[in-house]
Amino acid sequence: MTTLIILFVVALLTTFVGFFAPAATTKKLTLLGMLAALVGLAFTWGDNVSAFSGLYRYDVFSQGVTLAMIVGALLALLADCDFFERKGWPAFEYYALISFAVFGGHVMASTTHLGAMIVGLEILSIPLYALAASSREERGYEASLKYFLLGAVSAAFFLYGIALYFGSTGSFTLGAEGKGLIFNAAVLMMLAGLAFKSALAPFHWWTPDVYQGSPTPVTLFMATAVKAAAFAALARLVVSVGLGGPWFYALAAIVLLTVFWGNLAALVQGEAKRVLAYSSVAHAGYIAVALFGPNPAPSMGFYLLAYALSTGLAFAVLAELDDGKGVPISELAGLWARSPLLGLGWLTALLSLAGLPPLVGFWGKYLVFVEAAKGHQYLIVALALFAAVIAAYYYLKLLAVALFGKAEKVKPLKLAGSAPVGLALGIFLVVLLGVLPGLTYKLLTLASAVVK
Amino acid sequence: MSYYLLLSALLFAIGLYGVLARRTAILIFMSVELMLNSANLALAAFARGSGNLNGQAMALIVIALAAAEVAVGLGIVVAVFRSRQSTAVDDLAEFRG
Numbered sequence: 001m002t003t004l005i006i007l008f009v010v011a012l013l014t015t016f017v018g019f020f021a022p023a024a025t026t027k028k029l030t031l032l033g034m035l036a037a038l039v040g041l042a043f044t045w046g047d048n049v050s051a052f053s054g055l056y057r058y059d060v061f062s063q064g065v066t067l068a069m070i071v072g073a074l075l076a077l078l079a080d081c082d083f084f085e086r087k088g089w090p091a092f093e094y095y096a097l098i099s100f101a102v103f104g105g106h107v108m109a110s111t112t113h114l115g116a117m118i119v120g121l122e123i124l125s126i127p128l129y130a131l132a133a134s135s136r137e138e139r140g141y142e143a144s145l146k147y148f149l150l151g152a153v154s155a156a157f158f159l160y161g162i163a164l165y166f167g168s169t170g171s172f173t174l175g176a177e178g179k180g181l182i183f184n185a186a187v188l189m190m191l192a193g194l195a196f197k198s199a200l201a202p203f204h205w206w207t208p209d210v211y212q213g214s215p216t217p218v219t220l221f222m223a224t225a226v227k228a229a230a231f232a233a234l235a236r237l238v239v240s241v242g243l244g245g246p247w248f249y250a251l252a253a254i255v256l257l258t259v260f261w262g263n264l265a266a267l268v269q270g271e272a273k274r275v276l277a278y279s280s281v282a283h284a285g286y287i288a289v290a291l292f293g294p295n296p297a298p299s300m301g302f303y304l305l306a307y308a309l310s311t312g313l314a315f316a317v318l319a320e321l322d323d324g325k326g327v328p329i330s331e332l333a334g335l336w337a338r339s340p341l342l343g344l345g346w347l348t349a350l351l352s353l354a355g356l357p358p359l360v361g362f363w364g365k366y367l368v369f370v371e372a373a374k375g376h377q378y379l380i381v382a383l384a385l386f387a388a389v390i391a392a393y394y395y396l397k398l399l400a401v402a403l404f405g406k407a408e409k410v411k412p413l414k415l416a417g418s419a420p421v422g423l424a425l426g427i428f429l430v431v432l433l434g435v436l437p438g439l440t441y442k443l444l445t446l447a448s449a450v451v452k
Numbered sequence: 453m454s455y456y457l458l459l460s461a462l463l464f465a466i467g468l469y470g471v472l473a474r475r476t477a478i479l480i481f482m483s484v485e486l487m488l489n490s491a492n493l494a495l496a497a498f499a500r501g502s503g504n505l506n507g508q509a510m511a512l513i514v515i516a517l518a519a520a521e522v523a524v525g526l527g528i529v530v531a532v533f534r535s536r537q538s539t540a541v542d543d544l545a546e547f548r549g
Contacts, residue, residue: 115510122517126524133528141532145541148525149480153471155521156487159514160464163491166507167457167498 001051001058002040003066007106010037011099018092027077027418030095034074034102041066045443054173055116062110064301064444065232068308069105071429072224073098075312078422079217079319089135089215097127097134098221105229112174112240114162114190117233121158121197124229125151128222132214137324143213150196150206158193161186174240187241188250194237198230200288201258204281208269211277216322219273220315223280224308231287235300238291251291252380258285259387266394272318272327275394276311279353282391283307286368289384293371298444299364300371305440306352306364306433313426314349317342320419329398334407342413345423346402348430354395355388359434367441456497463490477529477539481522488518 010033018026041063049058076098104123111117129151133144162172164186169176178186196203211219241247262282269275287303290296320342321327321335336343352361365388372381415423433440463486470483492511499507533539 115513119513119517122520126520129524129528133531136531138535141528141535144528145477145532148528149471149477149484149541152481152484152521152525153468153487155517156464156467156484156491159488159491160494162510163460163494163498163507166495166510167501170502170504172506172510 001049001056002044003037003058003063004056004103004106004110006033006037006040007099007103010034011096011103014092014096014099018096021092023090023092023095026092026095030099031074031077033099034070034077037102038067038070041070055113056107056110057112058110060444061235061297061301062106062232064297064440065109065228065304066106067440068228068301068304069102069109069225071305072221072228072308072312073102075224075308075316075422075426076217076221078418078425079220079316080417080419087135090217091134094131094134094217097131101127101131101221102225105225108229109232112236114165114172114174118155118158118162120229121155121233124226125155125197128218128226131218131221132210134218135215135324139213139324139326140215143210146206146213147210154193154196154203156193157189157196161189161191161193164189174236184246187237187247190237191234191247191250191254194230194234195254198227198234198288199281199284200254201261201281201285202254204258204262204284207281208265208274208277211280212271212273212326216273216315216319216327219277220312220319223276223315224312227280227284227287228304228308231284231300231304234288235291235296239296243292251288252377255285255288255291255380256383258282258288259384260390263387263391263394266391270329272329272332272398273315273322274326275329275398276314276318279391279395280311282387283311283353286365286384286388289380290368290371292377292380293368293373293375295374296371298441299367301444302437302441303364303368306360309426309430309433310349310352310359310361313345313423313430314353316419316422316426317345317349320413320415329401330405332398332402333405335402335405337407338411339413339415341415341420341423343402345427347399348427350395350399352430352434354392357434358431360430360437362434363437363441453497453501456500457494460490460493460497463487463493475540475542477532477541480541481525481529485518485522488514 014026014030101124104120108120129148132147133140164182168183169178199207259282262278266275266278290300318327352359355361355365369381467483467487471480474480492514495507495511
């Protein structure tokens with residue numbers, strides 16, 4: 001409960017304080033609020049609370065997902081975009097909307113009731129539609145409109161699935177007994193709706209456009225927090241219906257399509273944010289691999305945190321380079337020489353995304369693959385591993401450009417505002433959790449299973 | 453009850469067709485609303501059929517959600533129209549690949 005209350009109060013406070021205080025104050029307030037939510041999370045870690053007659057379910061899985069979301073939000077708040085800052089972006093609404101989105105994500109991750117879940121989904125999504133357009137530029141509008149239309153369609157699918165679920169089981173709570181055509185259709189429609197949000201192929205086509213067009217800090221938030229919340233809901237749904245019968249093949253097809261499509265499409269992109277968008281699609285596939293194990297919650301929670309840290313760091317670096325037109329790969333040339341901190345951040349982020357030890361991304365991949373192997377799905381593990389090898393190629397290519405490329409611009413980059421803090425924090429955590437993965441994994445294994 | 457369900461499935465299908473076939477943002481958006489309301493119809497029909505009023509309550513919540521979505525969505529459409537003088541989605545093709 002504490003975390004829920006803190007997040008809600010932060011969202012309200014940032015909304016109203018913004019009316020009379022400058023944006024910088026709102027930013028500090030939001031940062032403090034997120035830190036307070038982290039403290040609240042730490043004090044209630046391990047609790048297993050059910051409140052509001054079962055609408056709110058606060059267990060270790062929801063705590064892990066919330067941790068990943070808050071980390072993503074912190075990185076998004078700390079990443080200053082020099083270009084946008086000069087144009088007066090972000091306004092205070094940015095911080096208020098981020099707070100609301102985190103609150104919605106927390107609701108979505110901490111419920112087994114489908115009604116609360118879709119309300120959380122909308123509290124998470126509606127601020128993001130506005131955030132994508134918040135830079136008031138053509139590119140942002142295009143991204144926002146695409147995100148909005150496809151997001152609304154996915155919500156409609158999810159909702160129709162809920163209606164059918166209610167019709168076939170007489171309940172809105174996950175885990176209700178059901179069978180027959182209507183029940184199957186209900187679960188498939190809900191899966192499709194959540195697959196949209198978590199960017200699983202073949203429901204991922206909005207991802208590259210939206211990630212490329214939104215302001216980079218917003219993209220950072222989408223790639224970390226939104227993905228975590230959507231996967232929390234997806235995991236609860238899949239665990240509650242079990243993997244027998246038709247879901248197994250549907251999910252296996254989705255996972256394999258996602259890892260291969262994401263990685264192969266990333267190979268041919270010429271824009272760094274777009275490459276990371278396709279890489280985010282591929283990572284959604286790896287996360288979903290955990291669903292084939294007997295107890296997906298801990299490894300999935302760890303992967304979500306690892307991914308939030310690594311991709312958050314990568315987007316935080318890109319936010320510094322973004323001049324409102326995106327970041328073509330050639331722009332990365334000589335990054336190391338222009339700013340060692342950015343270079344180091346880029347190096348750790350990409351190696352972690354590629355899954356090289358001893359960084360946190362390696363342990364994430366290791367844990368989800370071991371989890372699926374425990375469920376005896378060796379073929380899926382082998383194919384996903386193969387896709388991860390393809391992925392190493394484009395990560396290393398991006399890295400090589402940054403490290404060895406001849407810089408066209410030799411002007412050193414000056415980092416302003418809170419960006420160095422965010423970058424240093426990201427690098428520190430990626431390395432620390434890479435060396436000592438037990439620190440968080442132990443916390444996450446307190447959950448014996450995703451609670452039905 | 454099954455007639456209502458058939459009607460709701462039909463409405464959902466029409467909405468989906470509209471989303472796929474229409475080329476202006478407003479019409480796509482209206483089709484989405486049709487899909488949401490077909491779900492409401494299904495919820496109300498199931499609630500009536502089983503005597504479980506939770507379904508009706510859910511339909512009310514969904515109406516509120518749809519209203520919130522309309523507010524933000526129309527705002528975005530207006531912003532796009534101001535910057536381009538058109539809401540045809542085919543014009544929104546800056547990003548490719």
